[in-house]
Amino acid sequence: MSQPLISEALDTSRNPLKLCRIHSVFLDEWAFFRKVPLPVSVTGVRKPTRFSPPLKATLRNFSPFVAALSLLASLDARTWTDVQGRKIEAEFVSSTATDVTLKLASGKEATLPLNRLSQEDLAYIRESAGEGGDKDGKPAPKTTEKEGDGLNFNDPWPQTIRFSEDPQIQTVAEDKEQKRFIYESAHYRFVCDVRLSQQVVKGFAVMFESTYQYCRALPLAISGGKLTEGKYQILLFETKDSYVQAGGPPSSAGVFMSGKNVVMVPLTSLGVRPVGSGYMLDRDQENGTLIHEITHQLTPGQYYAPGAMGWFSEGIAEY
Incomplete structure (x- = not known):
């Protein structure tokens, strides 16, 4: 059996993901499941087309007109850039x-x-x-996202995926009496029971947003998950006790609750700890478990179905 054929890496400034290796045997099974034919190389030879002299003259006169039309058409064109x-x-x-x-x-x-x-x-x-x-x-249709939108099985495997953006954080609500503080990044809504500075939220939002970008770039159609009012919902808890009381497994660092479509995380798992009257972020905190749960939240429901594809949801979240 050959060595792993594909190596995927997410390069972030603070929270690099581990190397994602997928073996050739997996690719063989995946191609068989999708019934993808092997690539076929076809070479064709076309003889040069010959025009009569009158037609050549007509084409010469027509060329400036074609060039003008091409120039006008290009005025509406622009450069489009994908996530890779x-x-x-x-x-x-x-x-x-x-x-x-x-x-x-x-x-x-x-x-x-x-x-x-x-x-x-x-x-x-x-x-x-x-x-x-x-x-x-x-x-305009409603902008609710459906599970499985954005199928990209035919896209090439990216060599490297880099997340170099600085997440923009918006403070949506801060209710001290209700202990409800809401912050939003581009794709996530963080609901916490204590007030956090935007700098702290921005620090751990990098992990969430970069995982989102990484999963979407892989040609495995990891573009599902259910949104709550247009965002992926993350519930943050000041203490491990409050996390467990809300339903989090006592021995876990975080959990995806599929019935509620939320990821629940105690702040300690993010490396957020109290300092004086506020909180600070320890950027050296290990967060592999959280990336696993975030990936679960992004995975379409079809991958959780029993049968041939049931193993995939855990495999992709792990690697």
Whole structure:
């Protein structure tokens, strides 16, 4: 048996993920399950086309007109970037709640899942489509995410996935009497029973957002999970006792509660500890268990089904 064929790595400034190795035997089983045919190389030879002299003259006269049309068409084109940093020149055609249709330089149209695009591209789509509907004037659909959206089985395996963004944290609510403090990043909502500074929240939000980006980039369609009001819900607890009282397993560092669609985490598991009247983040805290639970939250429900695919949810969360 050959050595592992694929090595995936997430490189973050503070919270690197362990190397993800998938063996050739797994790939063979996966390809068989998906019934993907082996690649076939086909070589074709085309004879050069010959034109009569009158037709050549017509084409010469027509060339400037074609060039002018190409120039005008390119004015609407822009550079699109996916989550792996790959770029393509294309023109925006239309969008839905989950996909965008682009017109390529070849004239062909291609449909891509929105979760594969950069934040800049998503902002451009919102601006182009408008709040009331898409570019063609059709009513905008509800933006609720469905499990399994964004299938990407045909995408190449990324060599390296880097998360270099500085998570933007928004303070949504701070209710000292109710002990309910809510902070949000791009894809997550953190609900805590104590007040945290934005700097502390930003520190551990890197792990959540980078795991989200890493899972979405793998060609395994890990694009599911259920959102609560547009965000993945994370419940944070000041003490291990309050975590256990809320239903967390006593011997765990965190847990994904599939029935409630939430990940529950005691602050100590994130490396957050009290200092004076506030809290600080220990960036050297080991968080492999939490990454496991975060991945569970992102995994589509189909991967939890009994049978041939039941083993996959634990395997991908572990590696």
